[in-house]
Amino acid sequence: MTMRLVHYSYPVAYRGFAPLAARFNRSPWSGLETEIDRLFTAAQGEAGGAAPPGRFPVDVYEDKANTYVRAELPGVDRKAINVEVVEGNLTLSAERKTPAAEGRAETSISLRRSLQLGEKVQADRITAAYENGVLTVTLPKPEEARPKKITVTVS
Secondary structure, three states: OOOOOEEEEEOOOOOOOOHHHHHHHHOOEEEHHHHHHHHHHHHHHHOOOOOOOOOOOEEEEEOOHHHHHHHEOOOOOOHEEEEEEOOOEEEEEEEEEEOOOOOOOOOOEEEEEEEEOOOOOOOOHHHEEEOOOOOEEEEEOOHHHHHOOOOOOOO
């Protein structure tokens, strides 16, 4: 089974959310400028502060049968994660609590990302797994959207 990286979405405030289907049909070179911008923004973020609060990186992968969304959520309790698919939009939300320390009160950060799904998915078969701070959501493609192999016979 082979997988390919479909899209990497870095948590930058100026980035929009195009439908996933539009990302599948682009040339390999079309993302070069975006990737360079992401690298410069990441370098500036390391020097001058962190990513915007409430944002986290998301990767989107696909194979023949499924689309996968992988989100990095370190330090988040499994019970504080919410995954919803409503009208073609996948919404990932979580809350990270930092325990009170000496002289500091407990803090809480709300995290939220939304992705528009360009393809139909089988909503009743969506699964999510959270392991080692990484949330993986599996979105099964419907049978009609899966590639079919056709055997050619020679007569």
